[in-house]
Amino acid sequence: MLVMTLLGLLIVAVFMISMNSGYIRLSPIEVFKTLFGGGTPKQSLILFEFRLPRIVISVLVGAGLAVSGCILQGITRNSLADPGILGINAGAGLMVVLFIAFYPNNQAVPVFFLPMLAMLGAGTAAALIFLLSIDKHRGISPKRMILSGIAIAAGISAAMIVLTIRLDPNDYQFVAVWLAGSIWGSNWKFVMALLPWLAVLLPFIFYKARSLNVLTLGDPLAISLGSKVGAERFVLLSCSVALAGACVAIGGGISFVGLVGPHLARQLVGSKHQYLLPASALAGGLLLIIADLLARMILQPSEIPTGIVVAIIGAPYFLYLLAKSKA
Template sequence: MNGIYVSAVEQRRRRRAVLVMTTLAVLIIVSFIISMNTGFIRLSPLDVVKTLFGMGTEKQELILFSFRLPRIVISVLIGAGFAVSGCIIQGLSRNPLADPGLLGINAGAGLAVVLFVSFYPASEKGSIFLMPLLALVGAALTALLIYVLSYRRHHGFMPTRMILAGIAVAAGISAAMIILTIRLDPTQYQFVSVWLAGSIWGTNWKYVLALLPWLIVLLPFVFYKAKALNALNLGEQLAVGLGTRVNKERAWLLAAAVGLAASSVAVGGGIGFVGLIAPHLARRLVGPHHQVLLPASAFVGALLVIVADTLARWAFQPSEIPTGIVVAVIGAPYFLYLLSRSK
């Protein structure tokens, strides 16, 4: 009888997950279409359809294919990358307030990019594909430092120390970046300031190609490791009891989270709160099991960033505000709400 009840509950949960995923996918598609119509030069839905099928004017094709579509695709990709990275970190730390930004991983990646821009113009050939690698190095070194600071010989890995160490490291790195910006020339300073504010500055297909391989490799790997993340989320002792190789699985998952966050930061700039908000909203929709929570987080993150970027381009036309500011306007109150409800 209990088996039948458990099976019925499992079936309802799966049906709910499928419904939620389908709804999120539809919302992303609708937002994608609306975003194609939004901008300083407005394209009507009919113009967009005609242009997509090769019947638009040369100007319409330039606007849609060279500027809007790459940016929209990048919004979807970095939203998914930040969200899944945040979901992994929340699972590993067992702390619902953790995300790549709060832990300093975004700041570490940003510091590497700022150092690179200081000595090598971001517009130079080859820099587009080099920046994600440098961001990965910066984020990895930051994650390693935080891991060392949060580990104690007799107590092992301590999630609470991880959060506190991450906040402290992030503050130090942010101060270092401010100092570095002083020595930049006006052109470099303008680029770095806009980038740090969370502007999706990559608006051509080269940036899509620079980011896409990271997500193609890392997202399926993380989804495959969902069961291990479920076990780690229960605590180290229970995970060992379930046969999980705790240190190895934690290292692989943390490396994947760092890679996703670093590559997204390199192309999307310092967009915060996505890794915090998206997993929370997804958890409310599909529950705590990472087999569905991880892909749901990716969908929610993609939807959040594409909506924020559309609002950033539409709200103050003809001017444009960085996408990170719109996300912060949404994310800061939600973070305070989560903080007030946390024990």
């Protein structure tokens, strides 16, 4: 509980710093006045219409991706599992790019429809990856899963390049930035499109923590303890895919949060999922809000896509884990 409290306080601290930071700076006093209705119209516009929605989305997307990765690592017993590395995020992204490529430009984008589209793509990619990773004698092979995910992600990336040929320059620029992991949803309707999915899925996943503990023991022992292994794995995998799809639809193609967040949480609270899942959510939210702050601050007035900052942190860590893995 102490660790989670500290993680929560760190999120609040970075949240406050992020509200003060940007090309147009607001002092802490100005932020405080604006939050309570005392700021100028310009300050209110900057804080409520641009910064706050993006900061909230960063925390929500980071939490969702980290919990998704934690579930994948648990049900596959593979420390390298991550929705980005395995190609699940790429499947979600392909559906979003298809939507952008074929949806009429003269109509408003139905933001609330995007998470469902992304979940469909993520679910299709996940099903294909798991089918290709099954070993007849050992069940799901962690090594085969990583290789299958990387191959499918590469194939999907190639399909996206082909699709971008038919895009007009404005759409192409948007897709390029989105694929790099930009927090592109910067108003409250994007928050409201993502929040219901997290509000439903996260409590259910936390409720399933004991089932996830049993699955990590291996199929034979889990069956002997009375667990319906196939059904539980399917339910948890579906939740993981839904979380990843919804977060990718709103936050862009961000990888490695689902890898680094759970590993950081595991070092802090241990491997019991009653504590690991909420700690992963907090660690993922903290990681992404810090990455988004750095992305906005490093090259002002320009900004770096948040996914690139996360990749700078996550890619070396992935290589370190890969070197340690005996899968």
